[in-house]
Amino acid sequence: MSAFLPSPLRWPAEAIWEALAPVLPGFTVEVLPEIDSTNTELMRRFRGSASTRPRPEPLLLVAEQQTAGRGRLGRSWQSRRGDSLTFSLGLPLQPSDWSGLSLVVGISVAESLDPGNTGPARIGLKWPNDLWLSGPSGDRKLAGILVETASWEGIRFVVIGIGINIRALPLAAVSALATPSMATPSVAAIPPGGLQELLPSIDAAQTLLRILPPLVQAVQAFEQFGFAPFQNRFAARDVLSGRTIELSDGTQGRAQGVGENGALLVHTAAGMKEITSSEVSVRPVSEGDPATVLKDPRPC
Ligand code: BTN
Numbered sequence: 001m002s003a004f005l006p007s008p009l010r011w012p013a014e015a016i017w018e019a020l021a022p023v024l025p026g027f028t029v030e031v032l033p034e035i036d037s038t039n040t041e042l043m044r045r046f047r048g049s050a051s052t053r054p055r056p057e058p059l060l061l062v063a064e065q066q067t068a069g070r071g072r073l074g075r076s077w078q079s080r081r082g083d084s085l086t087f088s089l090g091l092p093l094q095p096s097d098w099s100g101l102s103l104v105v106g107i108s109v110a111e112s113l114d115p116g117n118t119g120p121a122r123i124g125l126k127w128p129n130d131l132w133l134s135g136p137s138g139d140r141k142l143a144g145i146l147v148e149t150a151s152w153e154g155i156r157f158v159v160i161g162i163g164i165n166i167r168a169l170p171l172a173a174v175s176a177l178a179t180p181s182m183a184t185p186s187v188a189a190i191p192p193g194g195l196q197e198l199l200p201s202i203d204a205a206q207t208l209l210r211i212l213p214p215l216v217q218a219v220q221a222f223e224q225f226g227f228a229p230f231q232n233r234f235a236a237r238d239v240l241s242g243r244t245i246e247l248s249d250g251t252q253g254r255a256q257g258v259g260e261n262g263a264l265l266v267h268t269a270a271g272m273k274e275i276t277s278s279e280v281s282v283r284p285v286s287e288g289d290p291a292t293v294l295k296d297p298r299p300c
Contacts, residue, residue, distance in 0.1 A: 016209060042159040047151070072281075087208065113195065
C-alpha cells in the first residue's frame with residue numbers, strides 16, 4: 001500500500017457529470033489518487049457476463065497517479081502526479097466500422113485545446129494516436145491515446161485512455177522515468193512537450209473539463225457517421241503528411257494523408273500502401289538521415 005500525497009487538484013467531477021449525464025445515461029465519474037492504469041481498470045470492470053457482474057454503465061476514471069500506465073504496442077506510459085492528466089472514458093459503442101476512432105479522439109482533443117482560430121494550429125496529430133506540440137525547439141509529443149474494447153454479454157464497450165503532459169517533465173525526470181524499451185538514448189535526450197507551453201495557466205482539472213464534452217460528442221458522431229466526416233479535420237493537423245516515414249517493418253515511403261476510413265496512405269517504392277493496423281508503428285525520418293528519429297520521446 002503506497003502513501004498518497006494530498007491531492008494538489010480540485011477535480012470538477014460535478015461539472016463533468018452535469019455536462020455528460022444528459023448524453024450518457026447512467027454516467028458516473030471516479031477520481032482515484034493512484035491505480036495501476038485507468039485503461040486496465042476499466043477493461044477489468046467491463047469484461048464479463050450477466051452471471052458475473054451487472055451491465056457496466058458509462059464511466060470516467062481519472063487517476064492522479066498511474067503505477068503501470070500503458071501505451072500502444074506494449075509500451076509503458078510515464079506520468080507524474082500533478083504534472084500529467086491521465087484518465088479513461090468507458091462507454092458502450094456500436095459503430096458499423098471501428099476504423100478511425102482513435103484519430104477522431106485525437107482530433108477532438110487537439111481542437112479543444114488549440115482551436116487554431118488565431119493563427120496556425122500548434123497541436124498536430126501523428127497517425128494514429130499521438131498529439132504533438134510544435135514550438136521553437138521542434139515538435140514534441142504532448143499526449144497519447146490508447147483505445148481498447150471489451151465485451152459484456154455481446155455488448156461492446158470502448159475504453160478511451162488519454163494521457164496528456166500538462167507540465168513538461170525536466171530532462172532528468174524523463175530519464176529517471178524512462179524504461180530501457182522506451183526510447184533510444186538520442187530520443188530520450190528530448191523531453192516531451194507540456195500543455196502549459198501553449199496554455200500557461202491551465203492545469204489537469206481544467207484540461208479535463210475542457211476536452212470531455214466535445215470528446216463525447218465526437219465519439220457519438222463517429223458512432224453514427226464513421227470517420228469520413230472527420231477526414232479533413234485530421235488533414236488540417238496531420239504532422240506526417242508529405243514527410244518521409246519508416247514503418248516498423250523497415251519500409252520507407254512518403255506519407256500522403258489518411259483515407260476515408262482513417263488508414264494512413266504511404267507512397268512506397270512498391271506503390272501506394274494503406275496502413276490500417278494499429279500494431280504498425282510509424283516514425284518520421286529526416287531527409288538524408290534515415291536513422292534519425294525526430295523529436296518523439298515516445299514513438300507510437
Ligand atoms: C501511447 O502514446 O502509446 C498511448 C498512451 C496512452 C496513455 C493513457 S494514460 C490514461 C490511460 N491509462 C493507461 O494506462 N494508458 C492510457
